[in-house]
Amino acid sequence: MTTTTLAVLVPLLPFLGAVAGLLLGRTAPGLVRPLAVLPTLTAAVIAVVVAVRQGGGKPIDAATQLTPTGSVPIDLALRLDGFAVLVAVLVGVVATCVQIYSTAYLRDDPRYPSYAALVSLFTSAMLLVVYSGDLMVLLVGWEIMGICSYFLVGHYWETAEARAASLKAFLVTKLGDVPFLIGLFALATDAGTFRITGILDAVAAGSLDHPTLVALLLLAGVAGKSAQFPLHTWLPDAMAGPTPVSALIHAATMVAAGIYFVARLLPVFAASAAALVVLAVMAAITMIGSGLAALAQDDIKRVLAYSTIGQLGYLAGALAVGDRGAAVFHLLSHGAFKALLFLAAGVVIHAAGTNSLAAMDRMGGLAKRIPDAYWTMTVALFALAAIPPFAGFFSKEAVLVAAEHTALGESGIAPVAAGWIVLIAGLLAALLTAAYATRLWLLVFRGRGAEAPDHGREPLAMTSVLWVLAIPSLGFGMTYGYLDDWFDGHSLAPTVTTAVLGTGVALAGGLITYGAWRTLGRRPAAQVAAPPVAAVAAHPGAAPSVAEAEAVATHTAAYGDIASAPNPADPGRVLLGPLHRHAASGFHLDAVYHALFVRPVRAGAELVRFLDREVVDTYVRGAGTGSNWLGVLVRRAQTGNVQTYLSALLAGSVVLVIAAVVLSTVNAGS
Secondary structure (H helix, E strand, O other): OOHHHHHHHHHHHHHHHHHHHHHHOOOOHHHHHHHHHHHHHHHHHHHHHHHHHHOOOOOEEEEEEEEOOOOOOEEEEEEEOHHHHHHHHHHHHHHHHHHHHHHHHOOOOOOHHHHHHHHHHHHHHHHHHHHEOEHHHHHHHHHHHHHHHHHHHOOOOOOHHHHHHHHHHHHHHHHHHHHHHHHHHHHHHHHOOOEHHHHHHHHHOOOOOOHHHHHHHHHHHHHHHOOOOOOOOHHHHHHHOOHHHHHHHHHOOOHHHHHHHHHHOHHHHHOOHHHHHHHHHHHHHHHHHHHHHHHHOOEHHHHHHHHHHHHHHHHHHHHHOOOHHHHHHHHHHHHHHHHHHHHHHHHHHHHHOEOEHHHHHOEEOHHHHOHHHHHHHHHHHHHHOOOOOOHHHHHHHHHHHHHHHHHOOOOOOOOHHHHHHHHHHHHHHHHHHHHHHHHHHHHHHOOOOEEOOOOOOOOHHHHHHHHHHHHHHHHHHHHOOOOHHHOOOOOOOOOHHHHHHHHHHHHHHHHHHHHHHHHHHOOOHHHOOOOOHHHHEOOOOOOOOHHHHHHHOOOHHHHOOHHHOOOOOOHHHHHHHHHHHHHHOHHHHHHHHHHHHHHHHHHHHHHHHHHHHHHHHHHHHHHHHHHHHHHHHHHHHOOOOHHHHHHHHHHHHHHHHHHHHHHHHHHHHO
């Protein structure tokens, strides 16, 4: 089979698996799990074959016209370059691990068939985005992911938190999609085509009439999809969904789509220096703000959610300095260790019976009870903190090196200001990342209380995928010298300056956090009060199971007032000081949105309701009342007496005669 034929099968197989899973979920429940795992696994294997065949060489393009659409045609097109084939491998591998993990994690969930089908459809949509060579076809996958995320985040729709989180994710991403769609049409109008190759040719020829406007409109959609400031607020709340869904969204789909889109069309954004500076500022605020917020979260999944936002800021920063090779390299590295972190967090939640870090800090022996999660999560946290020789070190250094070159005026693509913004913010974010990664590890695995409850051994389907993902988390960064052809052909090796600075601030962040934790541990017991561990606890009396452990993540206290469960022994509280309360609430950005958007919309709705009921309905009721009164008068006049009718007729005739005489007299006098 040709490479293009194999590439078509990659998104098609998960789609067929989703359709078959929905059709056979009730009639043949025994086929649900094979239909969830096998098509996705096969797609991942084929994606590897496509990547090997493409080999980082010349891009492979294939297209067929769907239907005549006038001046701007829409084609069913594929574009297989080094970025596309590697990202497709990432999506396939992570999606396969998530599907295998979910067979055990949601084994008792009655809605597992629909869940598995939606995950397969989600995977298919992302693969369509990755391989698409036409922006309108890409938009189809882009929107399908938004719909799937709505249903998957709201999987536990019985809880108000899941319903609110799914609606928020849908609305916030759609808020960015509106200008994104306008930007796509404007771009296609300038270039005369939706084909990515045609657009890139138009950019090279300088045919774009409004590059800054188009780039800024597209960035709005990217900010929503990839959770960049100020449209990032939906991502932490999306933790109300199942943990495997969090792993898929945060590692390989949805949030990766926006970054991948900018990487694919980077020349469009590079045509506007203003757009790159805006992207750099957006990335800097995202990196630093999310790092501070992660230090203050009590929920383990929310810590990882803000961590994802911060790493996406790194990716956006790499694109802002014009280096898509570094961006995609970190995208692949981050996808591996972030999927591992979320799946390991699911094992931790199951073992601890809670997702509260304050509660886990009161437990002892958790590391011994779940050794697979302990060791693999440790590897992933080292990679997240960018400690050599783990994957995150090499990929994050590639971003810092790109920022350094731009700051020194060696880029030729992005303005110097963008380089300095990304470089300084990246170093500060490295300090914060190591700090919250160390804090999470200490609170989860170095608890100083009674033995953790024994909920039994975790299923092999859950623990095995952790070790699969631990391999790239540990060793993927060392492949940079062998994958240069896939990354625009330039080396991604770290420099001495960025390596020393990046590693130095990371070690400093980790050591400062560890020192604060040790200091708190020496305080007398009276000064370190026990946190209200029931704030995020399992259902009382519930038998421990994987499905019930997931319900822990949807309790009100976990997603309501985060500061309601203070833990004085938390090093994050010491490090942030008075900033802790604000960081815990995401710097009140949701409150700002509520004041700026939610309240005015609700007030407008109340005004419309008042006008409808009290004004419009008043006229409607008045018209009805007048008709009723007229009917009453007419009905009373219908007596059935002929003499009455003749008298009325005679009286009316007399009135008409008198009126005629009066009018004629008046006219004659005038």
